[in-house]
Amino acid sequence: MQVCAEAGQSFEVLSILDDPELADLYWEKIPVILVDSEPFDFWRVNRERLLSKLTEA
Numbered sequence: 001m002q003v004c005a006e007a008g009q010s011f012e013v014l015s016i017l018d019d020p021e022l023a024d025l026y027w028e029k030i031p032v033i034l035v036d037s038e039p040f041d042f043w044r045v046n047r048e049r050l051l052s053k054l055t056e057a
Helices: 002-007 020-026 047-054
Strands: 032-035 038-042
Touching: 002 047, 032 047, 038 047
Parallel strands: none
Antiparallel strands: 032 038
16 A cells, blocks of 8 residues: 555555455465556565556656
């Protein structure tokens, strides 16, 4: 939430409990960060790397 706010970006929280397809894909990698629907980071999210990605032109 903090990184998205700083970058001026919105985000959506999804749960593997609500989506069997997501559960199959990501159950062992929680939390998973997707950027533009592509996996970006999982387990430990690197704040600086995520902020850099969200603010690229």
